[in-house]
Amino acid sequence: MYKFVFFCIFVCNILYAQNNFSQQDTLRGSITPERAWWDVINYTLDIHVFPKTKSIKGSNTITYNVLKPHQKLQIELQPPLVIDSIIQNKQKLSHYKIGFSYFINLIKKQKVNTSEKITIYYHGKPKEAIKAPWDGGIVWSKDQNGNDFIATANQSIGSSIWWPCKDHPADEAENMQITVTCPDPLMDVSNGRKIKTKKNKDNTTSYTWKVINPINNYGVSLNIANYDHFSETYKGEKGNLDCNYYVISTNLKKAKEHFKDVPKMLKAFEYWFGPYPFYEDGYKLVETPYLGMEHQSCVAYGNNYLKGYLGYPMGTSEWGKKFDFIIIHESGHEWFANNITCKDVADLWIHEAFTSYSEALFVDYHYGIKAGNEYAQGQRALVKNDRPIIGTYNVHHEGSSDMYPKGSLMLHTLRQIINNDKKWRNILRGLNNEFHHQTVTGNQVIEYINKKVKMDLTSFFKQYLSTTKIPTLLVEKRSNYIYYAWENVVDDFNIPIKIYLDNKEKWIYPKEKEWKKISGKYRQFKVDKNFYIMVKEI
The missing domain is CATH 2.60.40.1730 (tricorn interacting facor f3 domain)
Structure with a gap:
C-alpha cells in the first residue's frame, strides 16, 4: 500500500549502513x-x-x-x-x-x-x-x-x-x-x-x-513514445499559462478527464505559493513508464489514471483518495525543487518537506481547513524516525526519507505556531519570491522564516531535521493543578503548544526540566492534534 515510502526507507537504510564515503563521493558532492x-x-x-x-x-x-x-x-x-x-x-x-x-x-x-x-x-x-x-x-x-x-x-x-x-x-x-x-x-x-x-x-x-x-x-x-497531445490554457496570476499533455494514444480519452486535477492544482498552489515559476516555459504533464518525477516544466506521470497513490491514499486519511497523488505532489515540486533548489542534497528536505505539505494545502484549499488538517495528521503513520532528515554535506548524501511525511508534519506544526494563516501564506509566497530561480541552503530557508515569524525557531528546526527525537510533553495532574514540561528535546526547544481544557482553548509555553503549572480542576486535558509531538501522562 505504501511501497513508495517503504522502498525509499529501504534504499536509504542501505546507504546509511555503508556510510563510509569514498573519494568519488567527495568529488561528486563538493565544490x-x-x-x-x-x-x-x-x-x-x-x-x-x-x-x-x-x-x-x-x-x-x-x-x-x-x-x-x-x-x-x-x-x-x-x-x-x-x-x-x-x-x-x-x-x-x-x-x-x-x-x-x-x-x-x-x-x-x-x-x-x-x-x-x-x-x-x-x-x-x-x-x-x-x-x-x-x-x-x-x-x-x-x-x-x-x-x-x-x-x-x-x-x-x-x-x-x-x-x-x-x-x-x-x-x-x-x-x-x-x-x-x-x-x-x-x-x-x-x-x-x-x-x-x-x-x-x-x-x-x-x-x-x-x-x-x-x-x-x-x-x-x-x-x-508514440504520444498523443492535447492542451488547454490556464488563466493564472501572471496571465495565460500553456498547459500541454502528452499521453499514450489509447489513454487519450481518460487523460482528458483525469488531468482535470491540473487546473485545480494550479489554482491551489498559486494561492499558497505564488505564481507558477515557469510561465515562459509552460507546464507539461507527460505520461511515462514509471510512477513520476518532478522534471521541470515537463512533469512525469505514471499513476495509472488513479486517484491517490496507485489507487490508495498516501497516509491514513481518506482525503488522499480525492486527488491524483502524482499530479499534485510532482507538480508541487515546480515551486519547491525547481524554483527553489537545494545547494546540497543533504538539504533535500527543502524539496520534499514543503512539497509533501503541499498535498495537505491542496486539500485545505479545495475541501477546507479541517480536511487539510486531517490529511496532514494522516501522514504520521508514514514516519519511521530511522535517522535524521538532514544528510551529510559535501558527499552527495541524502537524509532519511522521513523528509517527506515528518518534514510535512514539521511544517504543519510550524503553521500552528504561527497561528495566522495570512502570515503563513505570505511566508510560503515570500520564499518563492525571495529565492526565485535560486539554489539555497537549509539555513537560508530557516533564517528567512525566523525573520518573518519574528521568532528564533532554530532549535525547532534542529529538533525535527537533525534528530530522531519526537518532542514529548510530560503532563502530571495533582490535586487542583496540571503540571507540564518538555522531555526528549534539544537545548532551547521552546515552542508554544495549543491545548484544550474541557474543550476550552489555551496556549502553554513548556520548557525542558522546568515544571510549569495550570491551576484548576479539569476533567479533560488535550493537546491540539495538529502539533507533531508526543504526550506522556505521569
Whole structure:
C-alpha cells in the first residue's frame, strides 16, 4: 500500500549502513577547486537514441563564465557511457578521470569575466533503471500497444548517468537547449517549449526544446513514445499559462478527464505559493513508464489514471483518495525543487518537506481547513524516525526519507505556531519570491522564516531535521493543578503548544526540566492534534 515510502526507507537504510564515503563521493558532492572557478550559463544537449540497442550517442556543449583563473575543469559522466572527445576552440583536449569525474586540461588561458564553450562527445549504453524513479537511469519499456516507451529518471543517481555535465545542484544552467533524435513514428518530449522538428532521411526525427529559465540538472528529461497531445490554457496570476499533455494514444480519452486535477492544482498552489515559476516555459504533464518525477516544466506521470497513490491514499486519511497523488505532489515540486533548489542534497528536505505539505494545502484549499488538517495528521503513520532528515554535506548524501511525511508534519506544526494563516501564506509566497530561480541552503530557508515569524525557531528546526527525537510533553495532574514540561528535546526547544481544557482553548509555553503549572480542576486535558509531538501522562 505504501511501497513508495517503504522502498525509499529501504534504499536509504542501505546507504546509511555503508556510510563510509569514498573519494568519488567527495568529488561528486563538493565544490572542488575544479568546479568553483566556472559558472554554467547554458547546456546545449544533442542526443541520438537507439531503442533497439538501448544505446545513445551525442554531445553536450557547455557555455560557462570564468569566475577566477584556472586551467582544469571537472565534469561527470557515469559508466558504461564513455567520452569520445572533448573540444574547445577546435582543439582536442586531454583529460583524466577519477571514478566518473573527468578532469579536463584546458589549453586556452581562461580569463576572468569571459564566456567560453566546451563540447563533450560521448556514446554508450547508459545504465538501465531497474525500478525507476528510485533506481535511476533510462527506462526502456513498451506501451500497451507494443511501441517503444522510453524515459529518464535520475534524481538521486545524477544526470551524469545519461549526459555529461557539472553534476552538482549548486550550479544551474541559466537556460538550456535539448535536441533528441529518435526513430519514427516515436516523438520526444523534453523540458521547455518545442522550437524545431526536423525530419531526417534515415526515418528518424529530431525534436528541439528550449528552456529559458534556470534549470537544475536532475530536472532535465527525455520522454520518447508514440504520444498523443492535447492542451488547454490556464488563466493564472501572471496571465495565460500553456498547459500541454502528452499521453499514450489509447489513454487519450481518460487523460482528458483525469488531468482535470491540473487546473485545480494550479489554482491551489498559486494561492499558497505564488505564481507558477515557469510561465515562459509552460507546464507539461507527460505520461511515462514509471510512477513520476518532478522534471521541470515537463512533469512525469505514471499513476495509472488513479486517484491517490496507485489507487490508495498516501497516509491514513481518506482525503488522499480525492486527488491524483502524482499530479499534485510532482507538480508541487515546480515551486519547491525547481524554483527553489537545494545547494546540497543533504538539504533535500527543502524539496520534499514543503512539497509533501503541499498535498495537505491542496486539500485545505479545495475541501477546507479541517480536511487539510486531517490529511496532514494522516501522514504520521508514514514516519519511521530511522535517522535524521538532514544528510551529510559535501558527499552527495541524502537524509532519511522521513523528509517527506515528518518534514510535512514539521511544517504543519510550524503553521500552528504561527497561528495566522495570512502570515503563513505570505511566508510560503515570500520564499518563492525571495529565492526565485535560486539554489539555497537549509539555513537560508530557516533564517528567512525566523525573520518573518519574528521568532528564533532554530532549535525547532534542529529538533525535527537533525534528530530522531519526537518532542514529548510530560503532563502530571495533582490535586487542583496540571503540571507540564518538555522531555526528549534539544537545548532551547521552546515552542508554544495549543491545548484544550474541557474543550476550552489555551496556549502553554513548556520548557525542558522546568515544571510549569495550570491551576484548576479539569476533567479533560488535550493537546491540539495538529502539533507533531508526543504526550506522556505521569
